[in-house]
Amino acid sequence: MKKIGLTLLTAFVGGALALGAYKVIESKYADNMSFEEKQKVYYTSNKAAAPVVSSTGALDFTEAAAVATPAVVYIRTTYSSQSGGSQDKLEQMFGDMFGQRAPQRGPQMASGSGVIISPDGYIVTNNHVVEKADKITVATNDHRTFQAKVIGTDPNTDLALIKISADNLPILKLGNSDEVRVGEWVLAVGNPFNLNSTVTAGIVSAKGRNINIIGSENNDDDNPFGRARNQTQPRLNKAIESFIQTDAAINPGNSGGALINTKGELVGINAAIASHTGSYEGYGFAIPINLAKKVLNDIKKYGTVKRGFVGISFTELNPDVAQQLGITNNNGLYVNDLVAGGGAEQAGIKKGDVIEKVEGVAVYESSDLQERVGRLQPGDKINMTVLRDGKEKNFEVTLKADATPTNRTAAVSKSAEELFNKLGASFQPLTQAEKAKFHVNSGVKVTQVRPGRVFDDFEIPVGSIITSINKSPINSVADIDKAITNLRNGNLVISGYYPDGTNFNNMFQVQ
Template identity: 75%
Template sequence: MKKFGLTVLTAFLGGAMAIGAYKVIENNRDGNLSFEDRQKVYFASNREQPVISSTGNVDFTEAAAAVTPAVVYIRTTYAATSGGSQDEMEQMFGQMFGQRVRPQGVQKASGSGVIISPDGYIVTNNHVVEKADKIEITTNDKRVFQAKVIGTDPNTDLALLKISATNMPIVKLGNSDDARVGEWVLAVGNPFNLTSTVTAGIISAKGRNINIIGHGDEEENNPFGRTRLQQSAPKLNKAIESFIQTDAAINPGNSGGALVNTKGELIGINAAIASQTGSYEGYGFAIPVNLAKKVLNDIQKYGSVKRGLVGVSFTELNPDAAQQLGIDRTVGLYVNDLVAGGAAEAAGLHKGDIISKVNGRTVTESSDLQETVGRLQPGDKINLTVIRGGAEKTFSVTLKAETAETRTAAVSKSAEELYNKLGAGFQALTDNQKAKYGLKSGVAVTNVRPGKMFDDLGIEVGSVITSINSMPINAPADIDKALTNLKNGNLKISGIDPQGAAFNNVYTVR
């Protein structure tokens, strides 16, 4: 009874305070209240839900202890080059966020990775392992493994590696959507070969599109010139950038390392820095883990990223863009064009529409749309709200699958050193493919990387590999065994091309 009475009294006092505040305002319409008093009245009558951080206590010791054992040191080796190729390597490791170790002879570089599965799956950046012939992993407890590349996605700058190990320590996957600007984070990696380094900072911003993925050597005066990633995918590819920005100290060698909250949960994969010198100047960028989850799961399951397409090209609006387009709206995405037969056209969008919301959330920059779509599969639906003729209208858009012309993911599957040299992606044959070629086994070639063995041999995407060194290939895992059966340094690859013609190619391994 006393508890009930106390509750009633509390409610009465709260109501009285609100009425009193209202009366104060009513009695001071002539502006006699000081600014301080006005603020007291405002905050007393406009109590909002507090902003809740996704992190735990502001103490970094537990998070560092939990994460450090699962962050690995990656060393990559590249074949010796000469002449113009040396300049290419200089670009790759002088301008990107990896770390160049030796300028001449056999090329080596280093970076970081994060173990995300006890059976040895590791996430890192595509640019850390791109074109590598040998990938060496050193764990925090000084064990050394050779890694194979399960797949890469240049459009998000992610790569999935695998080592032969069990019971590995892992970093817990967090939820990057819950991360809030201003909360503490830790960056864990191996800058300048200083292994197992932990630095602290805050999240400075989210959803950053800094236009660095796939821009090669353009715009050398751009502040991101020292961290820009080399484009390796077709020109039609569309990078997905929605970085978490942090001021935690990140330097060359941190690339592919962990960005975690103070609970030790992975919220991002460190990918780039903004710097005129190539070293830390206060601006680091990480790929949100929620985007990474989709990409890595696809690579592990399919050998490639199954990415749905909206089928629009757009201009991100700001005052300058609005003036050039002759419109008065400065926020949103102006639809420049639609892909014929694409998802947006089929849903009813028009050129000149302004995309203002995605799934009910306001769009302020391109990353708001790109990251949302980047997490989805072909066949998934999103709601796009557009402004047309001054009125808002919402369309349900069913994302369409990629085609050869619109493919945005350049995913490759390879393996330890020699497997990496194949430069190809593989997937078990479907029943339709088996029936088409009259085969009971084999693997389909899903990707061919430029400049690698399959590209040199002219083996095309869509070909079927039936044997390597006379050993039958029934699944992608069989390739590892076959590669250990070299004969006089030669690798014999047998199969059927997309037109149904048989081939037997021999490659001398150097």
């Protein structure tokens, strides 16, 4: 009996030590985990978050809705007159109808939705929901409110990552949008017309839709596509569109909300509607979550998106285009030109080739190529099959980084979150090599600059080094938060170096 007791005691002590070590390691490396890794830890350790059994057979969506609604938040944004925020005619019209009359003077406001994807407060929404906002207020399903800061944005996919200071938040499990099938039941969860926690049902009508909405102002009367939000958009280059089309009702305010399957898994981020009136007329469009995963992980890790490029311009083929080009192929992408030194040119692809397959999957539209490439990093390889002189040829293309400057894109009063948003930049800690290069002991690198904000006004470009704010050394975003929390006399002094090594010392007056 003594031996058995000793064995049990040894096992208990060993297990306790292992568990303690695991918790220490988990805490130490949590910040470096991808969102998928964080979610695996969450669902492994949280027995209450067991996967929901599909309810398609009984057409009962209650379980999926119960899982989703706590993780979908209401986002309210405030714009100063200088920010260019303007209330949409829809908001004025529906504001009166739903008792949300818009103020005629003072700061202008808009609203949208977001999805909590990490228990420590990271939220995905649309870029157009938070773009140029001075103040971002997040209301959770249990009626708590927080001020949010913009971690980073990607206008080319219309995605943004914001964060609130909270812990142990309910999250939505990231699904697999590649497995979504046309005809499958889905639910849209969001806050249309300021009606919190609204759930609508429909089916997936199509996949891989490219509707040319990202970057378009859509002010033409004949253009049926509009965003489910209250702001207009400037035209952008290099947009990536491969929407999941659904007939679940989506209206203004649904932007940034969740599209989920009947298992309660997040498969898309609602972004746009097809409508001649601005409200729901039959179809909505969501950004596939598999594309969003890459974008959001990049923003969290780098402050911007590391995007690889094939290095071609092309035309989608159809019978009319094929006839004009004098070719027999009606499907695929016709290569019009190649970027000198780009991945496609180096791999051997030529002008006049027709791209038929990517990774063995047939290509019919630009979205079939763009979404696949949009998930990859510079240096990653992608297999492409082209038709040349009537014969198929296979090429392995190494994606190249964009040769043009990083896009300058998105997001005071005096709270730390509002002021952080007004800075309008994203940051990444300096490596030891970068510190040695600039001869500094502290600093963060600017990885993104959003137009109309402080860094844009001061012409502090991407690649600049911020060494101190109000004489406080800066080594991380947390240091920035601390430095801007208590300002004296409303002055904000930002010091650092431009990419060419020239130093700067700018002062900003907080209003």
